[in-house]
């Protein structure tokens with residue numbers, strides 16, 4: 001009876017607070033009670049965190065939030081690792097570092113794949129967009145040519161009527177001429193706009209950041225670019241890529 005009442009109570013709590021809230025509270029409690037029994041090599045301990053490159057930790061409070069790490073982040077072991085490395089006891093951590101190397105190789109491979117896809121999408125989109133803009137330019141060029149033609153024909157007719165002394169008919173055509181000139185100006189403006197759009201688009205081409213995969217505009221101001229390069233997400237990718245290079249250099253012959 002008591003067990004089932006507790007079960008019901010827990011279910012109610014889960015509904016109220018969300019299952020994850022309860023679970024993470026429990027895992028925090030477990031983290032502290034179990035810490036004493038663990039050693040640094042325990043599989044429950046997040047090795048990425050020891051080396052400062054757990055993506056779950058690094059991308060917290062960013063747009064690339066990944067949720068919670070399923071392993072334990074224990075600062076005591078991180079400090080121990082850092083201190084031992086400093087003292088030149090790095091050889092003790094070969095297993096840990098190889099595990100981290102494998103993890104971040106996978107992580108960076110996925111990011112590189114994302115960057116490659118983004119580049120391909122960008123090229124496809126841009127080609128299509130440029131094609132559409134070129135079609136508009138073609139259309140507006142034809143419209144302008146026709147409008148120009150109409151103006152010239154009307155001018156010639158006016159000249160002819162004037163030379164024949166048909167002033168009244170000529171004056172009527174002057175009104176038509178004005179309308180046709182307005183049209184010509186309209187299409188000329190359209191064409192200028194379409195040309196400007198294409199030029200701008202060619203200059204504004206986006207590019208994909210080779211470190212983090214974000215879209216950057218080639219026209220971005222220095223301020224905006226430096227905001228990106230100093231942003232948390234970008235810097236974290238730089239950090240993980242740096243660690244990857246460092247570990248690859250260290251264990252290169254094993255890979």
Ligand SMILES: [Zn+2]
Nearest residue numbers: 046049054069
């Ligand atoms: Zn972690």
Ligand SMILES: [Zn+2]
Nearest residue numbers: 209211212234
């Ligand atoms: Zn970046």
